[in-house]
Amino acid sequence: MVFSSLTFLFIFLPLVLLFYFLLPGIRAKNAVLCLFSLVFYAWGEPVYVLLMIASILLNYLVGLGMARFPVRKKGLLVLALIFNLGAIGYFKYAGFFLSSLNSLFSLHLPALQIALPIGISFYTFQILSYVIDVYHGRTAAQKNLLSLATYITMFPQLVAGPIVRYETVREELSARHVSLNDFTEGLSRFFFGLGKKVLIANQMALVADAVFDAAALPPAGALWIGALCYAMQIYYDFSGYSDMAIGMGRMFGFHFTENFNYPYIADSVTDFWRRWHISLSAWFREYVYIPLGGNRCGTARHIFNMLVVWLLTGLWHGAAWTFVLWGLYYGLLLILEKHVLGNVLSRIPKAVRQIVTFLLALFGWIIFRSESLAALGRFLSGAFSFGFSGTGAFLMSNSNALSPLVLLPAAILGCLPWTRWLEKRFPGSRALAALRLACAFLIWLASIAMLLGESYNPFIYFRF
Amino acid sequence: MGSMKKQKKALQICFLILSAASLLLFWLVPFLGQKDVSETENRTLARLPALSAGSFLSGSFQDDLEKAAGDQLLFSEEVRSFVKGAQASVLTGGQNLLCRFNPSLRSGYTQITEGYFAYQGDEHRIVEKLQDYEAGASEAAAFAASFNSLEGVKRYLYFINNSRVTDFDRPEDSNRIYDWIRSFFSLDGAACFASDGYEDYCRWFYQTDHHWNDQGFYRGYTEILNLLKPDETPVGPGDRLETDAVFNGSYARITKSLRADEHFVVRSFDLPKYTVTLNGKRGTYGKLKAYLSGRFPSEPLTNHYANCYGGDYGEIVYDFGTEGRGRLLLIASSYSNPINALIASHFDETRVIDLRYYESYAGQAFDLSAYVKAHDIDTVLLLGDIRLFLPGGDAEGGEA
Numbered sequence A: 001m002v003f004s005s006l007t008f009l010f011i012f013l014p015l016v017l018l019f020y021f022l023l024p025g026i027r028a029k030n031a032v033l034c035l036f037s038l039v040f041y042a043w044g045e046p047v048y049v050l051l052m053i054a055s056i057l058l059n060y061l062v063g064l065g066m067a068r069f070p071v072r073k074k075g076l077l078v079l080a081l082i083f084n085l086g087a088i089g090y091f092k093y094a095g096f097f098l099s100s101l102n103s104l105f106s107l108h109l110p111a112l113q114i115a116l117p118i119g120i121s122f123y124t125f126q127i128l129s130y131v132i133d134v135y136h137g138r139t140a141a142q143k144n145l146l147s148l149a150t151y152i153t154m155f156p157q158l159v160a161g162p163i164v165r166y167e168t169v170r171e172e173l174s175a176r177h178v179s180l181n182d183f184t185e186g187l188s189r190f191f192f193g194l195g196k197k198v199l200i201a202n203q204m205a206l207v208a209d210a211v212f213d214a215a216a217l218p219p220a221g222a223l224w225i226g227a228l229c230y231a232m233q234i235y236y237d238f239s240g241y242s243d244m245a246i247g248m249g250r251m252f253g254f255h256f257t258e259n260f261n262y263p264y265i266a267d268s269v270t271d272f273w274r275r276w277h278i279s280l281s282a283w284f285r286e287y288v289y290i291p292l293g294g295n296r297c298g299t300a301r302h303i304f305n306m307l308v309v310w311l312l313t314g315l316w317h318g319a320a321w322t323f324v325l326w327g328l329y330y331g332l333l334l335i336l337e338k339h340v341l342g343n344v345l346s347r348i349p350k351a352v353r354q355i356v357t358f359l360l361a362l363f364g365w366i367i368f369r370s371e372s373l374a375a376l377g378r379f380l381s382g383a384f385s386f387g388f389s390g391t392g393a394f395l396m397s398n399s400n401a402l403s404p405l406v407l408l409p410a411a412i413l414g415c416l417p418w419t420r421w422l423e424k425r426f427p428g429s430r431a432l433a434a435l436r437l438a439c440a441f442l443i444w445l446a447s448i449a450m451l452l453g454e455s456y457n458p459f460i461y462f463r464f
Numbered sequence B: 001m002g003s004m005k006k007q008k009k010a011l012q013i014c015f016l017i018l019s020a021a022s023l024l025l026f027w028l029v030p031f032l033g034q035k036d037v038s039e040t041e042n043r044t045l046a047r048l049p050a051l052s053a054g055s056f057l058s059g060s061f062q063d064d065l066e067k068a069a070g071d072q073l074l075f076s077e078e079v080r081s082f083v084k085g086a087q088a089s090v091l092t093g094g095q096n097l098l099c100r101f102n103p104s105l106r107s108g109y110t111q112i113t114e115g116y117f118a119y120q121g122d123e124h125r126i127v128e129k130l131q132d133y134e135a136g137a138s139e140a141a142a143f144a145a146s147f148n149s150l151e152g153v154k155r156y157l158y159f160i161n162n163s164r165v166t167d168f169d170r171p172e173d174s175n176r177i178y179d180w181i182r183s184f185f186s187l188d189g190a191a192c193f194a195s196d197g198y199e200d201y202c203r204w205f206y207q208t209d210h211h212w213n214d215q216g217f218y219r220g221y222t223e224i225l226n227l228l229k230p231d232e233t234p235v236g237p238g239d240r241l242e243t244d245a246v247f248n249g250s251y252a253r254i255t256k257s258l259r260a261d262e263h264f265v266v267r268s269f270d271l272p273k274y275t276v277t278l279n280g281k282r283g284t285y286g287k288l289k290a291y292l293s294g295r296f297p298s299e300p301l302t303n304h305y306a307n308c309y310g311g312d313y314g315e316i317v318y319d320f321g322t323e324g325r326g327r328l329l330l331i332a333s334s335y336s337n338p339i340n341a342l343i344a345s346h347f348d349e350t351r352v353i354d355l356r357y358y359e360s361y362a363g364q365a366f367d368l369s370a371y372v373k374a375h376d377i378d379t380v381l382l383l384g385d386i387r388l389f390l391p392g393g394d395a396e397g398g399e400a
Helices: A006-022 A026-044 A049-068 A070-105 A120-136 A145-153 A166-174 A180-212 A220-251 A269-275 A278-292 A299-317 A321-347 A350-369 A373-383 A391-397 A399-414 A418-425 A430-453 B002-023 B025-032 B053-058 B060-072 B076-101 B133-148 B176-182 B197-204 B214-228 B250-255 B288-292 B304-309 B334-344 B355-362 B368-374
Strands: B109-113 B116-119 B154-160 B189-193 B239-246 B263-268 B275-278 B315-319 B327-332 B349-353 B379-384
Touching (some): A006 A026, A006 A430, A006 B002, A006 B025, A006 B060, A026 A145, A049 A070, A049 A120, A049 A145, A120 A145, A120 A166, A120 A278, A145 A166, A180 A220, A180 B002, A220 A350, A220 A391, A220 A399, A269 A350, A299 A321, A321 A350, A391 A399, A391 B076, A391 B109, A399 B076, A399 B109, A430 B002, A430 B076, B060 B076, B076 B109, B116 B250, B133 B176, B133 B368, B189 B214, B197 B214, B214 B263, B214 B334, B239 B288, B263 B304, B304 B334, B315 B334, B334 B349, B334 B379
Parallel strands (some): B154 B189, B154 B379, B327 B349, B327 B379
Antiparallel strands (some): B109 B116, B275 B315, B315 B349
């Protein structure tokens, strides 16, 4: 089930809210959240819900075991790592590994056609954060199975993040309160997120798909328009989902960490990754980069650490060579920024740095969106041919690509922090607060209209 | 400070009440009853599915519930119609803007919405485009197999070359799909309703509907008669009357692009007395007389073609009460609706079968061989466009 489905909006969400607020006590509320989350997951993956239940039980027992038998906690950690990483490795990477072996060594190993459990990359990382934190003694083992199950299965962030560390919600799992302000803020945040997804991301996707999936290579102008629209699509798609998750979390009394902070105004690649998918960057920093030695080591080792982290970041996004290349691309850019450019960047005007950073991100999205390395080569050869004639004809013959372009200026405008500026300029303004709620409600109505009128409604981050 | 807090709270409560009311829209459906058919979209609406372990595990329950939610939600039809209309307007505006910069873009096909086009900048007409039908060879062969095995009857094919099978940029190649379809059949005679380029096509078909217009169907009837009974004189050409009804056809309804400025023209004929049986019940087919006397619906999305000439039934039987002129089985799509009676007037009895609806009427799949024997048929005619032969190619919401 996706948040932008009519089933979720008009059937699932009202039901879960009704039961959640009707039943008293934190245990009952957690039970409602856990049960509905399992239904939410089983909706799209009736069988894989068993994998999730097995994962909850195993990691719960591992946590308890670490608390009760400290001398065996290393072995228990290894067991949890094998199970959790083994599951993601099997479902997500086994097919890629075998096909790569086949093509590299001309082998004929049987190809694996395994359906990827939805959100496995997200909930596996959440579970890992719990067992690793318990191992290091940063948090106590959760003795209440229902609380741990609620944390792992919680539907708002189950399938597409943000990756909420156990420590972030540990206290709220046992005691939380929802005020009128919390609920209103949460619901309006959810509506804004839905609007980002339905009104902009889905429309930008139509242009991007028409360009990237075209049988014949479109002219350079269309390729760049497609790349720009994909950059908008992925931002609005993913940040919209995060907004919906954070908003719903707030409606249930949870305060999840922010996942985006206007990434397209970043003035360096380092800054970009402080603003884009913040919870993933934080996870890799905490559980991979720092354990490897972080930057408190020699230059060679630091470069090695960064390459490992970015290789894994690329692979986390997908089992394909394009994702590996995309990860390494960012790894190399960051190494360049930290070890070669140094203070040179700070002497360049900020606006120039922002434009260059956006162009680098745009180039990254071209790698990311390409189906294969061959398709990437084809796209880049076309895009850098700068043959712009034929762009108008391409748009005329692809109505899918033409009409959504009307929204591109709005999409670009929405990437800028003008709402934040307004809030700073008019602090505590009642008119602004009323306008915000009115906009949220209108966006909700427009999103429903669009959902009824459209059938194109995929979520990019469901793949991960 | 206190009043500010109160105002904020009142605002929040107002927002929550409005949101709750809209979130609960779906829950009124069980009380208000489910809708069966969308008049504006001309399709059956999805109904709430029954839950079972099997349907849940296979995912069909989830899919069906999503479709039903979309179809049954209050005001969904009106909202869909509005969104489609707005999208069509935005697209037209965008195309006009592009063409202002580069007028040469007006040539060839311009997409209106997926699968529907304007040709050479003709803003009044909507057409479809030639597709890769040859991929459906096995479906066409399966369709032809039972037909070819018939014995003791004359077998004919009349194929309609509409915009679905024509590339207006390559008029010289316009019979390719007809030739391909014909190659599957063993026939006593075949003909094709052909157009010689886009301008000629415009003479025979409605501006925004896939069907042939009154000139087209009368021409079709004469060609069919020439195929089946070349010695007989056609009825008509009948009286033409242009009504006040503006006809927004199937393409306009699907694309929500009400661009037609075409008035619906009716054509009537003097025929001998006959009886009609519709799905086993005696009745009247179509409302031609009402149209001739100026009585017809005025809603902009009315399907005047079906309303005037008759809708689609699994089985229609025409009995002209004569003897010795033969018994015809006409397997056809809605293209035959306005000329059923004209063709039937040359036979004692004519049975018209629409394969899309036969099974739901008869409760069993259509068995051609058994049907021919049971009704002593001596002539079988296949009449339709490509979708008669490749029904799997029907787009959702499309009409054949």
